[in-house]
Amino acid sequence: MAGTAEHDRDRWPLVAAMGLVVFMATLDAGVVAVALPALERDFGVRTAATEWVVLGYLLPLVAVTLPAGRWLDRVGARAALVPLVGGFTAAGLAAGAAPGLGWLVAARVGQGAFAGALFALVPVVATRAVRPGRAARATSLVMTVGPLGAVSAPAVGGLIVQAWGWPWIFYVNGPLGVLVIAVALRQMPPDGPLRRPSRDLLAEAAVLTLAMGALLLGLSLAAGRGLGWLGLCAAAVPPLLLWTRMDASRPARALARMPGVTAPLLLVLMNAAAVASVEFLAPFYLQRVLGLSAAAAGTAILAFPAGMVLAGPVGGLLADRWGASRTVGLGVVVGALGTALMIPLGPGWTPADLAWRLAVAGAGTGLFAGPNFALLMRNAPDDAHGMAGAAQSLARQLGFSLGPALATTAWALSGYGLAGLRIGMGLATALGILAVLVHGRGGRPAHPVRRDTPPTSAAERARPRPSTDRVDEV
Structure with missing residues (x-):
C-alpha cells in the first residue's frame, strides 16, 4: 500500500478514529436485528424477507474482503479511507431513507461492501499511525473500542427504534462518518493514487460471493436443525475450489502459507x-x-x-x-x-x-x-x-x-x-x-526477518525455501 507511517510522532486520534470505524461497522451488523419487527410491520412483509436486511450486509462484507485487501495494497491509505468511509456513511443514509424493502436491502449490500474493505484497511492505518514499538497498543485500542459496537447493538438499537424509529439506526452513522473523515484528512498525509479495482479482482469477488453466500446461508439459517446445515455449507465447496484455481487467489494463498x-x-x-x-x-x-x-x-x-x-x-x-x-x-x-x-x-x-x-x-x-x-x-x-x-x-x-x-x-x-x-x-x-x-x-515465525534487512515482497516471501531452511507447518 502506498504511503508510510510518520514514525517521529504517534497519531492517537487517528487510531481512535479507526476504532470508531470498526465500532460503526460492527454496530450496523447487529443493530438491525432489533428493528426487524418494525420493518416487518412498516413494509408489510414476512419475517423471512426481513432477514435479508441482515444477510444483505453480511454477505458482501465477507465476500469482498480478500479482493479488497489486494486492491488496498495497490492504492494510498488516505486516498482509500476517505471515500470508503464516505460510501459507508452514504449507504447508511440511503438505508434510513428506504421507501421499501428492496431499496433497504440494496443499501445494506452497499454498506456491507464498504465495511468489508474498511475492515481490511483499518489495521494498516492503525499500525502505521504510531511508532513501531507501540503498534500493539494501537491495535489493542482498535480491538477494544471496535467490538463494543456488536456488544451495544441490542441496547442501542432498542432505544433508537423506540424513541425515533428504525431509520435512525442508520442515520446515526452520519455524524460519526463525518468525524472519521475529518480526523483522517487532518492526521494522514496525502498519498495515492486511488485506482479502480481490476477485472480479476471483480471476478474473484463474484466467485467468493457464491461461496460465502452458500456458507453463510448454511451457518445462519440451518444451524440448530440437526445436521441439515452441513448440506447447505457443502454448496460452498465448488466455488471455493474454483477460487483456488484462479490466478487472483495466488497472493492470498501465498500469504496464508x-x-x-x-x-x-x-x-x-x-x-x-x-x-x-x-x-x-x-x-x-x-x-x-x-x-x-x-x-x-x-x-x-x-x-x-x-x-x-x-x-x-x-x-x-x-x-x-x-x-x-x-x-x-x-x-x-x-x-x-x-x-x-x-x-x-x-x-x-x-x-x-x-x-x-x-x-x-x-x-x-x-x-x-x-x-x-x-x-x-x-x-x-x-x-x-x-x-x-x-x-x-x-x-x-x-x-x-x-x-x-x-x-x-x-x-x-x-x-x-x-x-x-x-x-x-x-x-x-x-x-x-x-x-x-x-x-x-x-x-511466531520460524525465521524472523532481521531488522537491518530491507522489507521483502509477498512474492519473494512466498518462494520455496531450500530444504535446510525448513518451516514447521501448523
Whole structure:
C-alpha cells in the first residue's frame, strides 16, 4: 500500500478514529436485528424477507474482503479511507431513507461492501499511525473500542427504534462518518493514487460471493436443525475450489502459507468461534435454566465485554514491552480457562456465578485480540498489509458464523437440555485448547526477518525455501 507511517510522532486520534470505524461497522451488523419487527410491520412483509436486511450486509462484507485487501495494497491509505468511509456513511443514509424493502436491502449490500474493505484497511492505518514499538497498543485500542459496537447493538438499537424509529439506526452513522473523515484528512498525509479495482479482482469477488453466500446461508439459517446445515455449507465447496484455481487467489494463498501468518489467522478463527458459541448459549442458560428475564440476562452477559475492555489496554502494553507472542499465548490460555470454568453449568448457579466466568473469558479475548493483530501485521510483508488485514477480518467473520452453528448443533442433538448447553461450552473450550496448541507450535515465525534487512515482497516471501531452511507447518 502506498504511503508510510510518520514514525517521529504517534497519531492517537487517528487510531481512535479507526476504532470508531470498526465500532460503526460492527454496530450496523447487529443493530438491525432489533428493528426487524418494525420493518416487518412498516413494509408489510414476512419475517423471512426481513432477514435479508441482515444477510444483505453480511454477505458482501465477507465476500469482498480478500479482493479488497489486494486492491488496498495497490492504492494510498488516505486516498482509500476517505471515500470508503464516505460510501459507508452514504449507504447508511440511503438505508434510513428506504421507501421499501428492496431499496433497504440494496443499501445494506452497499454498506456491507464498504465495511468489508474498511475492515481490511483499518489495521494498516492503525499500525502505521504510531511508532513501531507501540503498534500493539494501537491495535489493542482498535480491538477494544471496535467490538463494543456488536456488544451495544441490542441496547442501542432498542432505544433508537423506540424513541425515533428504525431509520435512525442508520442515520446515526452520519455524524460519526463525518468525524472519521475529518480526523483522517487532518492526521494522514496525502498519498495515492486511488485506482479502480481490476477485472480479476471483480471476478474473484463474484466467485467468493457464491461461496460465502452458500456458507453463510448454511451457518445462519440451518444451524440448530440437526445436521441439515452441513448440506447447505457443502454448496460452498465448488466455488471455493474454483477460487483456488484462479490466478487472483495466488497472493492470498501465498500469504496464508507464510511463517508467522498462518497461526495468527487460525487463532482469530478459533477465538471468534469460541466467543460466538459462549455468547449464543449463555442467554439460553440464564433465561431457560435460571429463569431470568431478558434484561437481567443481558446485564449478566455484559461481564464478558467488561472483562475484554479492561484487559485490552493491558494486552497492548504487555505486547509492546513483554512481547506480542507471549501476550497472545497468555490470552488464549486465559480464554480457554474461562470457557472451561463454564462447562459445569448447573441449575443451582446464580447469575454472578456465570458472570465472573464470562469476565475471565472476556479478559482472555482482550489480552489476545490486539497483540495477535499486531503480530499478524508485523509478520506479513510490507506490500501485503491490506491483504493480511482482510484475511484477519474474514477469519473473524467465519468464526462468528461457525461458533453458533456448532453450539446449536450440539445442543439440538442432545435434546435442547442442560446437558447440551454443557456440551456446547465444552466445544468452546476445545477450540480454546486447540488455540493454545496452535500458538505453541506456530505462534511466531520460524525465521524472523532481521531488522537491518530491507522489507521483502509477498512474492519473494512466498518462494520455496531450500530444504535446510525448513518451516514447521501448523
